[in-house]
Amino acid sequence: MPLALAGILLGLPILVGVGYSVAGALGLVGNAAPGGLQRVLGDTQVLRSVVLSLWIAMVGTAGATIGAVLLALAFEGSAPLDRFARAIGTLPLPVPNLAAAVAMLLLLTQSGWLARLAMQVRLIASPAQFPALVYDPNGLGIIAAVIWKELPFLLLVALSLQSLQSLQSLRGSALTAAARTLGATRWQATRRITLPLLLRGMAPSIVAVFVFVLGSLELPLVLAPSSPLPLPLLIQERRQALDAASHGEAYVLALIATGLALIAAGMHEWLRDDA
């Protein structure tokens, strides 16, 4: 019964979504011209798009993970500073991606607030001297937005793992205490015990963040360079183009993006051991 229900409610839309992309890529449905597959695979622009998207997702996720772990370790106590830091660290959680993108745009463009501040303190003399963080080919503006948006989520995950471990007190804290008794320094105990346990517990969430960032349209839509376009934007652009050849390519690109997401989804399931 649950499988049938899941198949209809979840499997069908996925199948339809992917199926139409396959059919579209082969030129069987829609007004797409065939031959999209060959054109896409031979297109260096596509390769650059894929690389840029993977780069943004990787660096953004890594940055958010490092920040979250650092904060979770530094502010795990019950002092007012700890509690305040945890509250501020999770503040951007309810802010939608699009709103985060708008905020980063206002902050980071060459006429944005940060550039104005740099001019006021005479770090730069003209807007052009401010580094191009938005619309830049390395996606730095998007990466900043990703870290701002995803750090709170990963921090929340890290904090809940910590409180779970100290509640159960069988893994983290007992092991740490044992290591300290055996002569490990505090840093050694953190590096060899707390950190690996924390990262192992966070692993499914880290993969989830990676895959969401990879597929997200909102941040690139506001902050991405026009060349190379991140993969979701490239799909969107080809889809909206007026010629049939581009439509065929959009389906092929959608399949590539789907493939990447499916690999990540498989990894997420494999890393989860609580089901």
Next chain:
Amino acid sequence: MPLAKFARITLFTALTVFVVTPLALLVLTSVARGWFHPALLPASLDASAWTDLLTDASHRLALRNSLVLGSATAIVATALALPLGRSAAYSTRAIRRTVALLAFTALALPPVALGTGLQLTVLSLGIGGTLGGVFLAHLVPALGYLTLLFLGVFTRWDHRLDEVAATLGASRAERWQRVLLPLLRRPIAESLALGFLVSWAQVALTLLVGGGAVRTLPLDVLAMLQAGQDQRAAAGALALAIPALLVIGAARVGARNTAAVVA
């Protein structure tokens, strides 16, 4: 000052600046009039962007569409995900994992890729560019999230309460009404909130399946941004965050009340 304390205070300051600056900038921009380069602060303030958002007829239509889509997605996705999550949680491990994988895939698929396929489906159903078509598209990721939510809830569920009620002679309907639903009040509230938010913040699926004919608040924010109307875009962006803030606040109050009832 000891080094550790100094490091903690430095980290705290850096965190605060990093988190608060973009938000403060959004708030300030939304009420700033004539704020030009290179001024660090606006010359004067006005609330016109906010009043426009609420009074302008086209914005009101977008706002209404967003609210209708969000509410419909929340209710329908919750009604479908609850029984699905429940039956999956009571099945074998293999079925549980398959359902979880399907649910995660539904929300992991890039919305642009999913939308490209759904667009053709919706068009062939004859509801392309309609609110109904966009609603069906929003339902897909929402169902993914909510199925995972209820799968988690029922995997940790204490079956004994239900069994005791059955032993004492309660019928199926009575058990739902007297035992399950009161205990499920909080997860259902969370599910409705999450379902609403998934639809409320959706851009890609609305854009592709709506084909530009269905206007929502996020699409309006994008349009204002592209038109260079920073003040209005900032107000719109903040408006996008308001329901999420309300929901989190309500969830906290709800949790407190539920705790009081159960205790």
